[in-house]
Amino acid sequence: MQAYVMRSIGETGLVEKDRPEAGPNDAIVRPTLGLVCTSDVHTVHGAIGEREDITLGHEAVGIVEEVGSEVDHFEQGDRVAVGAITPDWGSPAAQDGHPSQSGEALGGWKFANVKDGVFADYFHVNEADANMAHVPDGVTDEAAAYVTDMMSTGFNAAERADIPVGGTVAVFAQGPVGLMATKGAALQGAGRVIAVESVPKRQELAESYGADEIVDFSEVDTVEAIMELTDGEGVDAAIEALGSNATFQDCIEVTKAGGVISNVGYHGEGETVDIPREAWGVGMAEKDIVTSLCPGGRLRLQRLLRLLEQEKVDPTRMTTHEFAFDEIDEGFHLMESKEEGIIKPVIRFD
Amino acid sequence: MQAYVMRSIGETGLVEKDRPEAGPNDAIVRPTLGLVCTSDVHTVHGAIGEREDITLGHEAVGIVEEVGSEVDHFEQGDRVAVGAITPDWGSPAAQDGHPSQSGEALGGWKFANVKDGVFADYFHVNEADANMAHVPDGVTDEAAAYVTDMMSTGFNAAERADIPVGGTVAVFAQGPVGLMATKGAALQGAGRVIAVESVPKRQELAESYGADEIVDFSEVDTVEAIMELTDGEGVDAAIEALGSNATFQDCIEVTKAGGVISNVGYHGEGETVDIPREAWGVGMAEKDIVTSLCPGGRLRLQRLLRLLEQEKVDPTRMTTHEFAFDEIDEGFHLMESKEEGIIKPVIRFD
Amino acid sequence: MQAYVMRSIGETGLVEKDRPEAGPNDAIVRPTLGLVCTSDVHTVHGAIGEREDITLGHEAVGIVEEVGSEVDHFEQGDRVAVGAITPDWGSPAAQDGHPSQSGEALGGWKFANVKDGVFADYFHVNEADANMAHVPDGVTDEAAAYVTDMMSTGFNAAERADIPVGGTVAVFAQGPVGLMATKGAALQGAGRVIAVESVPKRQELAESYGADEIVDFSEVDTVEAIMELTDGEGVDAAIEALGSNATFQDCIEVTKAGGVISNVGYHGEGETVDIPREAWGVGMAEKDIVTSLCPGGRLRLQRLLRLLEQEKVDPTRMTTHEFAFDEIDEGFHLMESKEEGIIKPVIRFD
Amino acid sequence: MQAYVMRSIGETGLVEKDRPEAGPNDAIVRPTLGLVCTSDVHTVHGAIGEREDITLGHEAVGIVEEVGSEVDHFEQGDRVAVGAITPDWGSPAAQDGHPSQSGEALGGWKFANVKDGVFADYFHVNEADANMAHVPDGVTDEAAAYVTDMMSTGFNAAERADIPVGGTVAVFAQGPVGLMATKGAALQGAGRVIAVESVPKRQELAESYGADEIVDFSEVDTVEAIMELTDGEGVDAAIEALGSNATFQDCIEVTKAGGVISNVGYHGEGETVDIPREAWGVGMAEKDIVTSLCPGGRLRLQRLLRLLEQEKVDPTRMTTHEFAFDEIDEGFHLMESKEEGIIKPVIRFD
Known part of the structure; x- marks a missing residue:
C-alpha cells in the first residue's frame, strides 16, 4: 500500500509499505478523508526527534476494513472517525483521569509519533472499541474529521x-x-x-x-x-x-x-x-x-459528533484547500509555508 | 499605645501610636500572643515597597476590646484568633471563590501591608464577624496563633x-x-x-x-x-x-x-x-x-481550631523561641538571621 | 409609601407603610420594574407559614435612593438590578461556597420571606455593595429584571x-x-x-x-x-x-x-x-x-447582565403581560390561576 | 477444580468446575486468601435474582497462574491483589470517569454477579493489566485482601x-x-x-x-x-x-x-x-x-497498598475469624447470621 511518510528530518514522500495487521483489540481502517495538521509540520522539522519512514497524519475518517477478535462495537464496513489521540485505557494514567498521558507524558499520542499515522491506504487503530466512533448518517466525512483533533483539542x-x-x-x-x-x-x-x-x-x-x-x-x-x-x-x-x-x-x-x-x-x-x-x-x-493534550476516546468523539449532527458547530468553514491523496505532498508543504491563506487542507482518498 | 513598626525599608522599632477605632463592622483586639513570620522580614527588606511606620505582624490571638455596631458574633472580652488574611467577603473576588484576592491580587492581605498589623497594644480587625473565631477553651493561645497563618497556609x-x-x-x-x-x-x-x-x-x-x-x-x-x-x-x-x-x-x-x-x-x-x-x-x-495565598475567614479558623481541640495536630513543636513584647526587636532580627535554629518565635503581650 | 403585601395566608393587598431606612451597609432602592414569581404565590398560599403584612416580590430593577455610610460601589441615582437572593457574605455558609444558605437553610432568601420584598415604592437591600449590580446602558429594565432570579436560577x-x-x-x-x-x-x-x-x-x-x-x-x-x-x-x-x-x-x-x-x-x-x-x-x-437555590451577588448579576449586553440571551420573550403597580393584584392573581397563557407578568412602577 | 457456589437462591455448596481459560487480555489467578463479604449473603438471598452454580466471592489475593497474549504487566508466579470491581476500561462509562458503571449500572461488578467469583481453586480476571496489582513484599496476603473492596469502598x-x-x-x-x-x-x-x-x-x-x-x-x-x-x-x-x-x-x-x-x-x-x-x-x-460503587483498577489498588506498606492503616483488626477453603460454608453462614461477633472472616486456600 501507499503511505505518506517522514523519510527523515526535513524530508517527506510517498512510499510503499505493507498493510498493517490487527491484533485482538485492534482495527484496520481505510481512510476516506484526512486533514493535515501543523503538528505534522513540526514533526518533520524535527520537533520530536528523528523518525525513519514513519507515516504522517493523525486526523482521519474512514471505513473499517478489519477488526480483531476482541472488538465488539465495530465491524467491517463501518464508517468511523478515529481519535488523533488513542490512549491505552487500562493504563494507570487513564485510570487517573489523564488518558492522553497514558504510559508516559503525551503517551496517548501514537499516530505519526510512535507508530504509523493515517496518511496511507490503510492504518492501524489500537483499542479500537475505545478509540473510534461511528459517524452519524447526516454528518459528512469532512465535518467528522474535525472532531478527531481540532474540535476536541x-x-x-x-x-x-x-x-x-x-x-x-x-x-x-x-x-x-x-x-x-x-x-x-x-x-x-x-x-x-x-x-x-x-x-x-x-x-x-x-x-x-x-x-x-x-x-x-x-x-x-x-x-x-x-x-x-x-x-x-x-x-x-x-x-x-x-x-x-x-x-x-x-x-x-x-x-x-x-x-x-x-x-x-x-x-x-x-x-x-x-x-x-x-x-x-x-x-x-x-x-x-x-x-492539556487533545482528549480521545469513543465517548468524546460521539459527543462532538452530536454537536455536528445537531448543527451546533460548523468546523468546515476552516477548510481552505483540498487535495487528492497523491497530491498530499503539495498540501503538506502549503501547511508548512502557511501561504495562500491556508487554514486546513482536506485530503481525499479515492 | 506601643506599636512595633517598620519605620522605613530596613529599619524597625517600637513607637507610640493612637489606639485604632472600630467602624460599624470592625473590632479592636488586644493581642495576648503573636508569632513572627518571615514575610515581615521580607516586608522590612522592601519586598512590597516603602512603608512608613506601619505596624508589623499578622499572626495573633487576643481579647476583643471593642466591636462595631453591626458586629453580632463577638463581644468585649471574647478570646479570639484573627486571620492573617482578612478578606472583604462581599467583594467580587470573594464571591468568585477567591477571598484572598479581594479588591486586587493578594488584596485580602491587609495586616502590615496596607494597614497596621498586630504587633501593638491594640489592633483593628475589618469585617470582624467574618475574620475572627473564638478560641475553644482547651486550646492554648500559642497553639491557636498557628491557625491564623501557618496551618491555614x-x-x-x-x-x-x-x-x-x-x-x-x-x-x-x-x-x-x-x-x-x-x-x-x-x-x-x-x-x-x-x-x-x-x-x-x-x-x-x-x-x-x-x-x-x-x-x-x-x-x-x-x-x-x-x-x-x-x-x-x-x-x-x-x-x-x-x-x-x-x-x-x-x-x-x-x-x-x-x-x-x-x-x-x-x-x-x-x-x-x-x-x-x-x-x-x-x-x-x-x-x-x-x-494560593493563606485562606482566611471564621469558618476556616474554626475548622483548624477543631483540629487542635481534637489534638490531631500539634503546631507548637515549631516554637523555638519566646520573647516579651518589649523584646520583640530581638525576635524579629533572629527571624531575619535565621540563627540559633529558629523556626518560630512567640511574642507574649502582658 | 405603598406596598403590596401578603396580609395573611390567602390574602393580599396594597397597604401604606413607612419607608425603610438604610443601615451602614445597606441601600434603599426605588423600583422601576418588577416581575411576579410563582414563589410569591406559594408564599401567599402558606408554603412557608404565616406572615403578617409582609411586602411581596423579589425580582426588581430600580434606582438607588440612599446608601449607608459603608457602601462604596453605589450612590444615589444609580440604576441597579438587585438579586432575589441577598446573602450575608461574611457568614460561614457563604465562606463555604454556599451563600444562598447563609445563616440557615435557604437563609439568603430574605425578600418576602424574612423581610419586606420589592413590591413597594421603596425597598431595603442588605449588604448593598455585594447584592446589587449596575445595569449597563444598553440593557432595558425589563431584560435586567430577569437576571435577578429567572436567569440566575x-x-x-x-x-x-x-x-x-x-x-x-x-x-x-x-x-x-x-x-x-x-x-x-x-x-x-x-x-x-x-x-x-x-x-x-x-x-x-x-x-x-x-x-x-x-x-x-x-x-x-x-x-x-x-x-x-x-x-x-x-x-x-x-x-x-x-x-x-x-x-x-x-x-x-x-x-x-x-x-x-x-x-x-x-x-x-x-x-x-x-x-x-x-x-x-x-x-x-x-x-x-x-x-440549588438561586445564586445572588454582584459578580453573578454582572456576568448575567453581560450576556444581555452582548445579546446572547433574550429573556423578555417570556414576558406575557404587563401591569402598572396599582394593578399588581390583578397580575398576581393571574400568576396564581395561570390563565391567559401567562408566563411572566411585568410590573411597572411610575 | 473446586468452587464454592450459590447453587440457587438460598442454597450454597462446594462443586467441581472446569478451570477457567484466559483470553488475550485476561489472567487466571490461584487465590491464596479471600474474605467473605455480606454482599455475597445478599446475593444468595436473592437480591440480584436467580443464579445457578455461580462461584461466590470477590475479595482475594493470589498467585498468577496464566496470562493472555496481550498482558504486559504481570506474569506467572506474581503475587497479586485483584479488585472486587473489574471494569471495562475502554467503555464509555469508564471514559466518563465512572468505570464501576461500565456497560450498565454497576457493570464493573462482575465477580459472583455476572461471572464466577474468586472462591475456587482458580479464577478468571478480565483486563488483567488494568484490574490487578502486585502486592509489595512487606504486605501480608490478609492485609492486601482488604484493599480489594473494604478499603476501596x-x-x-x-x-x-x-x-x-x-x-x-x-x-x-x-x-x-x-x-x-x-x-x-x-x-x-x-x-x-x-x-x-x-x-x-x-x-x-x-x-x-x-x-x-x-x-x-x-x-x-x-x-x-x-x-x-x-x-x-x-x-x-x-x-x-x-x-x-x-x-x-x-x-x-x-x-x-x-x-x-x-x-x-x-x-x-x-x-x-x-x-x-x-x-x-x-x-x-x-x-x-x-x-458510589467500589472503585477498581490497578492504580487504585497500588495507592491503597501503599498505605499498608507505609503502615498508615491496619485493616486486619477487622478480621475476627479464619477458615480453610473446605470450611468456607461455615464462614459464609456465620457472616449470614452475624453471630459470634463476626466482622470479617478470612478464607485460606492451601
Missing part, C-alpha cells in the same frame, strides 16, 4: 479554562485550534470572548465562531487592549493557542487574580517557558496554569 | 495539590509553611510524603509531622532522588514552599504527567519564574500549576 | 447539572425557570437538550431557547420517550424544574449511571421526595442528586 | 463526601465498610468523626480507626445527638454505610445546608428510598446526595 482548552457563565475570556491566536477554542468558549456560555489575531481571514472566522471582540496584536499592545476592554480587571480566563513564550506571558498578564490560564499551544522552543513573576502575584495570586 | 498548599488517597507528594523546604504542608499532606491521606530539607532539626520536625522520606538536597540530587524513590514515575503532586526559581523547576521535573504543582512559596526575586519546557511536556503534559 | 440548574460538552440533558417543565434551564443547558454546550412540556406556547419558547427535542408528557410516556431518544442509554443529566415527586422520580429513571440529577424545583408537598430504588442502582449507580 | 465513601479539612462528618453503621469510611474520613483530615453504632466491639474498632465520638442509636435519638454534638449546626457530611431507608433519612436530617450525603449502603428493599422533604430544604438547601 480546541474545545478542551476552553473546558479546562473553567470559564464561568457570563465570564470573560481571551483566546490568543486563531489558527484552527484557537478558532475551536473560541467556539468552545462561546459554546460554554462565556459572556465576552476576546480573540487575539492579526490575519483578516482568521479574524472573520473568529467572529463567525463567537468572538465578541478582536484584538489585532499588529496594531495595538495586546495586554493594554485587553485590560482596557475589561475595565482594568483582566479576564476570567486566557487560552494560549500558539505555543509562544511571549504569548504565554501575555496570558498571565491579562488574567485576573483567581483566574485560569489554559495552555494548549505546543511550546517548541527554548529551555523554559517563563511566568512573569509580578503579574503572577509573586506566586500567590491564584492564577492557575493548566495544560 | 501550609494545609491549603496540600489541599490545592489535590493529593489522591494513597498518592505520593514531595514537599520542597521545611520551614514553618513547608512543615505544615507536610502535615497537611499526611492529614489528607497521602500514601508517601517526601520532604526536601537539609537542616537536621527541620528534618526531624518533618518526620514528626508525617514525612515518610527525607531528601537532603545538600547531599543528593533532589530530582534524581525523588524519581528513584518513585520508581521513575514521579510524584502525584509537588509543593513549592520556598519561593525559589530553582526549586520551582525541580517541582515540575519530579511531578508526573497529570499531576499538580502547588506553589505556596513567595517568589521575591527575578523578572520571571521559569517552567522547564520539556519536563512540562511542551505545554501538553497536564501538569497543572496552582498557587 | 435556571442557568445555575444547568451549571450544577455538570453537562459535558456535547452531552445530553432533559429539562423537566418549561415554566420560566425551566425555560432558563433549557437556555442554560444550550449555553453550556449540551449536544442535545430534551424539553419536557405539554403547553404549546411553552414548547415554542423552549425551542427558541435551544431545546432540540420536545417530549409532551400529555401524549407519550416521558421516561420511555427519553430512553428512546437516547438509544436506551439515558441522559447525562436531568433537571427537575417543577417540584413534583413524580417528575423527580422520572429524572432518576432517565439519567444514566454516572449522571447527575439537578433539582431546582420547589417541592411544596408531602413528607418525602422519593428516589426509585432500582433506577438509582440500589444506591450505588453514581447518579448524584444536587440541589 | 469505605475510603471512597469518605472521598465522595468531600469533607473539608477540619470538618465534621457522621458515619452511619460500623460494619467493615462503615469502619473503613470512618478511617477514610480520619485519613482525609476531618476535624471530628462521629460514628453511629450500637455494637461494643464495632464501637471500639471505630475509635481505633479515628472516630472522635460514638453515637449509640440504641440509647439515644441519633439525629438529636448529632445535632447536639455540632451545636445545632449539623455535620459537613454524612456517610450512609448501612443501606436502610431510615438511616438515609437521618443522614439528610443531620447534614447542614450546603453539605454532602455520601451513600455507600446497598439499599436492598422497598420501592423507594425517601428524602425527608423539609430537612432537604424543599429541594433547595444544596444538600447533595452522592453515591
Whole structure:
C-alpha cells in the first residue's frame, strides 16, 4: 500500500509499505478523508526527534476494513472517525483521569509519533472499541474529521479554562485550534470572548465562531487592549493557542487574580517557558496554569459528533484547500509555508 | 499605645501610636500572643515597597476590646484568633471563590501591608464577624496563633495539590509553611510524603509531622532522588514552599504527567519564574500549576481550631523561641538571621 | 409609601407603610420594574407559614435612593438590578461556597420571606455593595429584571447539572425557570437538550431557547420517550424544574449511571421526595442528586447582565403581560390561576 | 477444580468446575486468601435474582497462574491483589470517569454477579493489566485482601463526601465498610468523626480507626445527638454505610445546608428510598446526595497498598475469624447470621 511518510528530518514522500495487521483489540481502517495538521509540520522539522519512514497524519475518517477478535462495537464496513489521540485505557494514567498521558507524558499520542499515522491506504487503530466512533448518517466525512483533533483539542482548552457563565475570556491566536477554542468558549456560555489575531481571514472566522471582540496584536499592545476592554480587571480566563513564550506571558498578564490560564499551544522552543513573576502575584495570586493534550476516546468523539449532527458547530468553514491523496505532498508543504491563506487542507482518498 | 513598626525599608522599632477605632463592622483586639513570620522580614527588606511606620505582624490571638455596631458574633472580652488574611467577603473576588484576592491580587492581605498589623497594644480587625473565631477553651493561645497563618497556609498548599488517597507528594523546604504542608499532606491521606530539607532539626520536625522520606538536597540530587524513590514515575503532586526559581523547576521535573504543582512559596526575586519546557511536556503534559495565598475567614479558623481541640495536630513543636513584647526587636532580627535554629518565635503581650 | 403585601395566608393587598431606612451597609432602592414569581404565590398560599403584612416580590430593577455610610460601589441615582437572593457574605455558609444558605437553610432568601420584598415604592437591600449590580446602558429594565432570579436560577440548574460538552440533558417543565434551564443547558454546550412540556406556547419558547427535542408528557410516556431518544442509554443529566415527586422520580429513571440529577424545583408537598430504588442502582449507580437555590451577588448579576449586553440571551420573550403597580393584584392573581397563557407578568412602577 | 457456589437462591455448596481459560487480555489467578463479604449473603438471598452454580466471592489475593497474549504487566508466579470491581476500561462509562458503571449500572461488578467469583481453586480476571496489582513484599496476603473492596469502598465513601479539612462528618453503621469510611474520613483530615453504632466491639474498632465520638442509636435519638454534638449546626457530611431507608433519612436530617450525603449502603428493599422533604430544604438547601460503587483498577489498588506498606492503616483488626477453603460454608453462614461477633472472616486456600 501507499503511505505518506517522514523519510527523515526535513524530508517527506510517498512510499510503499505493507498493510498493517490487527491484533485482538485492534482495527484496520481505510481512510476516506484526512486533514493535515501543523503538528505534522513540526514533526518533520524535527520537533520530536528523528523518525525513519514513519507515516504522517493523525486526523482521519474512514471505513473499517478489519477488526480483531476482541472488538465488539465495530465491524467491517463501518464508517468511523478515529481519535488523533488513542490512549491505552487500562493504563494507570487513564485510570487517573489523564488518558492522553497514558504510559508516559503525551503517551496517548501514537499516530505519526510512535507508530504509523493515517496518511496511507490503510492504518492501524489500537483499542479500537475505545478509540473510534461511528459517524452519524447526516454528518459528512469532512465535518467528522474535525472532531478527531481540532474540535476536541480546541474545545478542551476552553473546558479546562473553567470559564464561568457570563465570564470573560481571551483566546490568543486563531489558527484552527484557537478558532475551536473560541467556539468552545462561546459554546460554554462565556459572556465576552476576546480573540487575539492579526490575519483578516482568521479574524472573520473568529467572529463567525463567537468572538465578541478582536484584538489585532499588529496594531495595538495586546495586554493594554485587553485590560482596557475589561475595565482594568483582566479576564476570567486566557487560552494560549500558539505555543509562544511571549504569548504565554501575555496570558498571565491579562488574567485576573483567581483566574485560569489554559495552555494548549505546543511550546517548541527554548529551555523554559517563563511566568512573569509580578503579574503572577509573586506566586500567590491564584492564577492557575493548566495544560492539556487533545482528549480521545469513543465517548468524546460521539459527543462532538452530536454537536455536528445537531448543527451546533460548523468546523468546515476552516477548510481552505483540498487535495487528492497523491497530491498530499503539495498540501503538506502549503501547511508548512502557511501561504495562500491556508487554514486546513482536506485530503481525499479515492 | 506601643506599636512595633517598620519605620522605613530596613529599619524597625517600637513607637507610640493612637489606639485604632472600630467602624460599624470592625473590632479592636488586644493581642495576648503573636508569632513572627518571615514575610515581615521580607516586608522590612522592601519586598512590597516603602512603608512608613506601619505596624508589623499578622499572626495573633487576643481579647476583643471593642466591636462595631453591626458586629453580632463577638463581644468585649471574647478570646479570639484573627486571620492573617482578612478578606472583604462581599467583594467580587470573594464571591468568585477567591477571598484572598479581594479588591486586587493578594488584596485580602491587609495586616502590615496596607494597614497596621498586630504587633501593638491594640489592633483593628475589618469585617470582624467574618475574620475572627473564638478560641475553644482547651486550646492554648500559642497553639491557636498557628491557625491564623501557618496551618491555614501550609494545609491549603496540600489541599490545592489535590493529593489522591494513597498518592505520593514531595514537599520542597521545611520551614514553618513547608512543615505544615507536610502535615497537611499526611492529614489528607497521602500514601508517601517526601520532604526536601537539609537542616537536621527541620528534618526531624518533618518526620514528626508525617514525612515518610527525607531528601537532603545538600547531599543528593533532589530530582534524581525523588524519581528513584518513585520508581521513575514521579510524584502525584509537588509543593513549592520556598519561593525559589530553582526549586520551582525541580517541582515540575519530579511531578508526573497529570499531576499538580502547588506553589505556596513567595517568589521575591527575578523578572520571571521559569517552567522547564520539556519536563512540562511542551505545554501538553497536564501538569497543572496552582498557587494560593493563606485562606482566611471564621469558618476556616474554626475548622483548624477543631483540629487542635481534637489534638490531631500539634503546631507548637515549631516554637523555638519566646520573647516579651518589649523584646520583640530581638525576635524579629533572629527571624531575619535565621540563627540559633529558629523556626518560630512567640511574642507574649502582658 | 405603598406596598403590596401578603396580609395573611390567602390574602393580599396594597397597604401604606413607612419607608425603610438604610443601615451602614445597606441601600434603599426605588423600583422601576418588577416581575411576579410563582414563589410569591406559594408564599401567599402558606408554603412557608404565616406572615403578617409582609411586602411581596423579589425580582426588581430600580434606582438607588440612599446608601449607608459603608457602601462604596453605589450612590444615589444609580440604576441597579438587585438579586432575589441577598446573602450575608461574611457568614460561614457563604465562606463555604454556599451563600444562598447563609445563616440557615435557604437563609439568603430574605425578600418576602424574612423581610419586606420589592413590591413597594421603596425597598431595603442588605449588604448593598455585594447584592446589587449596575445595569449597563444598553440593557432595558425589563431584560435586567430577569437576571435577578429567572436567569440566575435556571442557568445555575444547568451549571450544577455538570453537562459535558456535547452531552445530553432533559429539562423537566418549561415554566420560566425551566425555560432558563433549557437556555442554560444550550449555553453550556449540551449536544442535545430534551424539553419536557405539554403547553404549546411553552414548547415554542423552549425551542427558541435551544431545546432540540420536545417530549409532551400529555401524549407519550416521558421516561420511555427519553430512553428512546437516547438509544436506551439515558441522559447525562436531568433537571427537575417543577417540584413534583413524580417528575423527580422520572429524572432518576432517565439519567444514566454516572449522571447527575439537578433539582431546582420547589417541592411544596408531602413528607418525602422519593428516589426509585432500582433506577438509582440500589444506591450505588453514581447518579448524584444536587440541589440549588438561586445564586445572588454582584459578580453573578454582572456576568448575567453581560450576556444581555452582548445579546446572547433574550429573556423578555417570556414576558406575557404587563401591569402598572396599582394593578399588581390583578397580575398576581393571574400568576396564581395561570390563565391567559401567562408566563411572566411585568410590573411597572411610575 | 473446586468452587464454592450459590447453587440457587438460598442454597450454597462446594462443586467441581472446569478451570477457567484466559483470553488475550485476561489472567487466571490461584487465590491464596479471600474474605467473605455480606454482599455475597445478599446475593444468595436473592437480591440480584436467580443464579445457578455461580462461584461466590470477590475479595482475594493470589498467585498468577496464566496470562493472555496481550498482558504486559504481570506474569506467572506474581503475587497479586485483584479488585472486587473489574471494569471495562475502554467503555464509555469508564471514559466518563465512572468505570464501576461500565456497560450498565454497576457493570464493573462482575465477580459472583455476572461471572464466577474468586472462591475456587482458580479464577478468571478480565483486563488483567488494568484490574490487578502486585502486592509489595512487606504486605501480608490478609492485609492486601482488604484493599480489594473494604478499603476501596469505605475510603471512597469518605472521598465522595468531600469533607473539608477540619470538618465534621457522621458515619452511619460500623460494619467493615462503615469502619473503613470512618478511617477514610480520619485519613482525609476531618476535624471530628462521629460514628453511629450500637455494637461494643464495632464501637471500639471505630475509635481505633479515628472516630472522635460514638453515637449509640440504641440509647439515644441519633439525629438529636448529632445535632447536639455540632451545636445545632449539623455535620459537613454524612456517610450512609448501612443501606436502610431510615438511616438515609437521618443522614439528610443531620447534614447542614450546603453539605454532602455520601451513600455507600446497598439499599436492598422497598420501592423507594425517601428524602425527608423539609430537612432537604424543599429541594433547595444544596444538600447533595452522592453515591458510589467500589472503585477498581490497578492504580487504585497500588495507592491503597501503599498505605499498608507505609503502615498508615491496619485493616486486619477487622478480621475476627479464619477458615480453610473446605470450611468456607461455615464462614459464609456465620457472616449470614452475624453471630459470634463476626466482622470479617478470612478464607485460606492451601
